[in-house]
Amino acid sequence: MTSKHPVPSTMRAWQCKEYCHNTSRAAKEISLAGSLPVPSPGSYHVLVHVHFAAVDPMDWNLITGVYKDRFPVKHFPFVPGFDAAGEVVALGPDCSTFKAGDKVLMGLGLAESFSETADFGPAGAFAEYCVCPESQMFKLPASVDLSVFAGLPMSGLTAYQALFTGNGSSTTGQPLGNVGPGSQVLVLGGDRGVGHLAVQMAKLRGATVVATASPNKLAWVEAIGAAQTINYKQEAWTQQLVSEGKEGSFDLLLDLVGWATSCEEVVRATKFLCPQGQYISVANNAEALEAVEAADTQASCACKSMLATCNSEDLDQLVQWVAEGNLKVYVDRTYPFSEARHALHHSILSQSSGKVLLCQCSASSGHWHATTLGASGGA
Numbered sequence: 224m225t226s227k228h229p230v231p232s233t234m235r236a237w238q239c240k241e242y243c244h245n246t247s248r249a250a251k252e253i254s255l256a257g258s259l260p261v262p263s264p265g266s267y268h269v270l271v272h273v274h275f276a277a278v279d280p281m282d283w284n285l286i287t288g289v290y291k292d293r294f295p296v297k298h299f300p301f302v303p304g305f306d307a308a309g310e311v312v313a314l315g316p317d318c319s320t321f322k323a324g325d326k327v328l329m330g331l332g333l334a335e336s337f338s339e340t341a342d343f344g345p346a347g348a349f350a351e352y353c354v355c356p357e358s359q360m361f362k363l364p365a366s367v368d369l370s371v372f373a374g375l376p377m378s379g380l381t382a383y384q385a386l387f388t389g390n391g392s393s394t395t396g397q398p399l400g401n402v403g404p405g406s407q408v409l410v411l412g413g414d415r416g417v418g419h420l421a422v423q424m425a426k427l428r429g430a431t432v433v434a435t436a437s438p439n440k441l442a443w444v445e446a447i448g449a450a451q452t453i454n455y456k457q458e459a460w461t462q463q464l465v466s467e468g469k470e471g472s473f474d475l476l477l478d479l480v481g482w483a484t485s486c487e488e489v490v491r492a493t494k495f496l497c498p499q500g501q502y503i504s505v506a507n508n509a510e511a512l513e514a515v516e517a518a519d520t521q522a523s524c525a526c527k528s529m530l531a532t533c534n535s536e537d538l539d540q541l542v543q544w545v546a547e548g549n550l551k552v553y554v555d556r557t558y559p560f561s562e563a564r565h566a567l568h569h570s571i572l573s574q575s576s577g578k579v580l581l582c583q584c585s586a587s588s589g590h591w592h593a594t595t596l597g598a599s600g601g602a
């Protein structure tokens with residue numbers, strides 16, 4: 224292992240000691256460990272000093288056991304956090320892409336963290352130091368503000384692969400979207416981590432985007448690229464689109480809500496697709512999609528669920544768009560590392576637009592805003 228700076232032997236990290244099945248209490252269930260051993264990088268691993276970690280619904284879904292059938296945590300406690308930006312401090316002996324001192328973006332990935340061959344994680348970014356395979360990292364220019372990129376990997380790759388396939392595929396191995404100039408795209412949930420990036424990317428590639436959002440976020444979602452927004456709290460999006468005669472209109476319907484929890488709803492949603500159109504769900508409604516497969520052959524051809532893969536080639540395109548100013552990861556709030564519970568709670572409360580970040584105070588001059596946990600929380 225090579226290192227430019229002295230790396231301490233211990234670090235602070237947030238840990239989840241067991242599943243907490245009550246989502247509203249999930250933020251209280253992580254605790255700060257004051258002196259965990261700093262992980263040692265394996266042959267192809269890079270040890271990163273984390274400056275910013277992103278908070279994602281996947282973090283609290285992991286803590287609450289939502290994924291436990293498919294991705295069971297085998298060893299507790301574990302450190303949450305899938306995405307981070309920071310500085311390389313040490314490298315495994317077979318690493319060839321990075322050097323100590325490089326600024327990097329990394330995505331630990333849900334699928335990658337739980338693959339049978341994974342020798343890191345699961346997750347691990349809510350810590351002062353974190354190891355990541357070098358194939359899941361991306362080198363950033365030395366001069367960049369890391370907070371601009373930290374929220375990009377998980378949400379950006381999900382949006383990118385759903386819309387354009389890239390190196391992604393459906394959970395059954397089929398290609399995903401092929402959005403381009405003139406495509407009509409409907410995004411259910413266009414205001415949070417994945418949604419706000421999907422709206423911008425689809426527009427960037429020449430598509431016309433319709434997105435659902437709550438009333439206070441409609442103007443913002445239009446400002447970042449949606450041609451039309453639907454206030455899902457006022458009227459069901461299906462009714463609104465029926466009244467506008469939009470059945471058969473969309474090339475791609477991206478479900479970020481898990482809106483369709485029944486076979487009937489998925490079949491109803493597919494009526495808004497044009498022939499060859501696709502209904503792509505990233506939000507854990509695989510059961511509904513399986514039911515459609517059994518019940519309605521025509522609809523099942525259109526329906527796909529997906530799990531993003533942490534691929535540095537796709538990440539390269541995303542970083543380029545951000546660096547050029549064509550894509551922006553909106554940061555709703557940045558919390559100091561010591562307030563990870565508040566950050567998680569903010570994400571759970573579903574109040575954010577864009578992403579929520581955690582900042583290592585000693586590593587950056589980034590500013591933050593603290594919030595008070597509500598009645599269901601409390602640090």
Ligand SMILES: NC(=O)c1ccc[n+]([C@@H]2O[C@H](COP(=O)([O-])OP(=O)(O)OC[C@H]3O[C@@H](n4cnc5c(N)ncnc54)[C@H](OP(=O)(O)O)[C@@H]3O)[C@@H](O)[C@H]2O)c1
Nearest residue numbers: 280381412415416417418437455479480505506529530531
């Ligand atoms: N498959 C993968 O690889 C992958 C990768 C990343 C994330 N995900 C999953 O993708 C989903 C989206 O993630 P995210 O980061 O964008 O944030 P999120 O917080 O899960 O976003 C949920 C979205 O759904 C909207 N919403 C909630 N209830 C609704 C309802 N009844 N009707 C219509 N819209 C409703 C929310 O709108 P408001 O803001 O108005 O409440 C928000 O836009 C999550 O389930 C996450 O776990 C999957």
